[in-house]
Amino acid sequence: MGQKKLIKFAAIKAYENVLEYPQDIQGKWGAYFHALRNDNTPIVIENLTLSNGIVENRIANVNDSLVNDIVCPKLTIELACGRGEYAVGLGRMFPDENFIGIDLKGNRIWKGASIANKEALKNIAFVRSQIELTPNYFAKNEVDEIWITFPDPQLRWSKAKKRLTHPKFLRLYQQFLKNGSGKNSDVNAGIVHLKTDSPLLYNFTLKVIDMYGLNLIYKTDNLYAEPTIDPRCLIKTYYEGLDIAQSNKIHYIQFNIDKDLPLELDEVLKEAIKDIPMDAGELIRMQAEAAREKQKE
Ligand SMILES: C[S@@+](CC[C@H](N)C(=O)[O-])C[C@H]1O[C@@H](n2cnc3c(N)ncnc32)[C@H](O)[C@@H]1O
Numbered sequence: 543m544g545q546k547k548l549i550k551f552a553a554i555k556a557y558e559n560v561l562e563y564p565q566d567i568q569g570k571w572g573a574y575f576h577a578l579r580n581d582n583t584p585i586v587i588e589n590l591t592l593s594n595g596i597v598e599n600r601i602a603n604v605n606d607s608l609v610n611d612i613v614c615p616k617l618t619i620e621l622a623c624g625r626g627e628y629a630v631g632l633g634r635m636f637p638d639e640n641f642i643g644i645d646l647k648g649n650r651i652w653k654g655a656s657i658a659n660k661e662a663l664k665n666i667a668f669v670r671s672q673i674e675l676t677p678n679y680f681a682k683n684e685v686d687e688i689w690i691t692f693p694d695p696q697l698r699w700s701k702a703k704k705r706l707t708h709p710k711f712l713r714l715y716q717q718f719l720k721n722g723s724g725k726n727s728d729v730n731a732g733i734v735h736l737k738t739d740s741p742l743l744y745n746f747t748l749k750v751i752d753m754y755g756l757n758l759i760y761k762t763d764n765l766y767a768e769p770t771i772d773p774r775c776l777i778k779t780y781y782e783g784l785d786i787a788q789s790n791k792i793h794y795i796q797f798n799i800d801k802d803l804p805l806e807l808d809e810v811l812k813e814a815i816k817d818i819p820m821d822a823g824e825l826i827r828m829q830a831e832a833a834r835e836k837q838k839e
Pocket of ligand 1: 621622623624625626644645646647650671672673674691692693694779780781782
């Protein structure tokens, strides 16, 4: 592993605003951010190294008696955050709200966490973890909004279950996103935002929304051509700049996970998405990925 990566991994271990596979944090984010904002109550993080080498953080002084007393501001999470441009950008825009970026790669998280530290943005934190584990970190209704920013589109049909808007993932988000139970629907709560340059992921997500009867709030297959643009959508991420899909268009969807997602429909979905076409850039990308995988074999 490169020296630079090792330095970044070591740095985030000492950052108060980065938690790696945190334990005992469900329902405590209001208290965590209260401590982070309040410099005279530094957060004590105990690092536990597990037998598989993974370091888990236990928050030692965000104690249970504090948790219930603290009114939680709105909490938004950015999934597949990479360098965390959305967590940081939204944190700057909305200083009274709290933001958490989540990604597996510590060296990418380091970038956003370092910027937040440098600018003393105390409403932004990062969790290093697999997205699959997010229900362990948030209590029911604890999260107000989710941004999914330029996730890997998982172009191959056989990998559709890995797409971050597959019902398999939406069922996970439903466990902690407001309005996630499918009851007492309030379309102003529990919003998921997807920003992508992949037409395939965009059309796949629309298919999921349609098939499972979810509430579609907004969609565009060419965000920057719209007459009015939500200022939050103007935040640009690293991968947005790369334009890997070569679509030259940014696609954006806002929706609620306001219905139960029956498991039986997943098989129907699997067949229904076979026909979603790829555009030329995606086709080239998939062929290149397949060639790389063949080389590895
Ligand atoms: C294409 S990058 C996008 C990064 C960033 N949002 C951007 O737009 O620049 C996708 C990111 O998703 C992360 N990722 C992919 N699958 C993940 C998973 N299951 N759990 C956590 N992170 C994941 C990768 O580590 C990577 O940083």
